[in-house]
Amino acid sequence: MPMSSPASSRGNPSMGDVLRSVAVIGLIVLVVWAFGRIFFTNDVEKTIEPIDYAKVVEQARPAASFELLAPTSLPKGWEARSARFDPQAWHLGVFTDSGDYIGLEQIKTSVDRAVDRFAEGSKPAGTAEVDGRTWKVRSGPKGRWIYVRGDDGVTTLINSSASRKTVESYISSLSTS
Template structure:
């Protein structure tokens, strides 16, 4: 019986394959490093890109079956980050307007003419009523707390308005106090 060299050849190929893989990874990492060095980037820039929402607000106010609320008179340190209106959804007609507050916490105005409890649960990501209220702008808003978002909720006959987010309660109340359903557009 002779040795045909199969075992030695297989072991040698295994080491060669591992070595080739390590060399390939080093070449890839070197390429990534070069790209990182030569592409300009500034980590001090604010990653939040503020938006304007005047046109969406006007359009939503024309189309919605309820008065659309948007803030008026918020300081410039509040930055709008997202806006959308859906006339038909599984939650009814839905209005969303998202902000970053002065401390870079998220806050949003959410409105719907759909089933209130289901809508509130969805937009607050499962926040629960606390049994407490907060008077904002002369109205009693229900307080909700949750693992992700807290909220102030105003349930009316034709619409449920929710001010929710990671922002502290005082910021949520500031946003709620600035809400108007008038024809004046908000900052944006």
């Protein structure tokens, strides 16, 4: 009498086999995702070191073809994280103590071109009088505030996630000396 061999499921897997395979593949994908998240994700705000913007300003002012604006000092807990200068443009990026960003741009271009470049998607939101100067105010995506004005072919633009009060206080701190 011939002996019969146990049934094999190689050609026709059972539902249990399918579920175990999906669980193993899902676990592998989860492990790869977690590994990438832990070892290959960085928090830009934490990896960019503060800079001494006053030194950059000191070097840039004599070479600037316009009156370069910069804060006389930053409030406690605020940090400058980026500063770039060329004879046609100046940028200073600052984080407040609450993590809001304030970007100062001065560029030799029209207000419209500066808004297109640095405040895309913003909409007019009136004007503001800060230290005797009138600024055009724009509201941007994600609650951003943009303050902009043009003087003698140079546009100054402030783009920030901070409150209007904080932005206006920052603007008041700007000086050309």
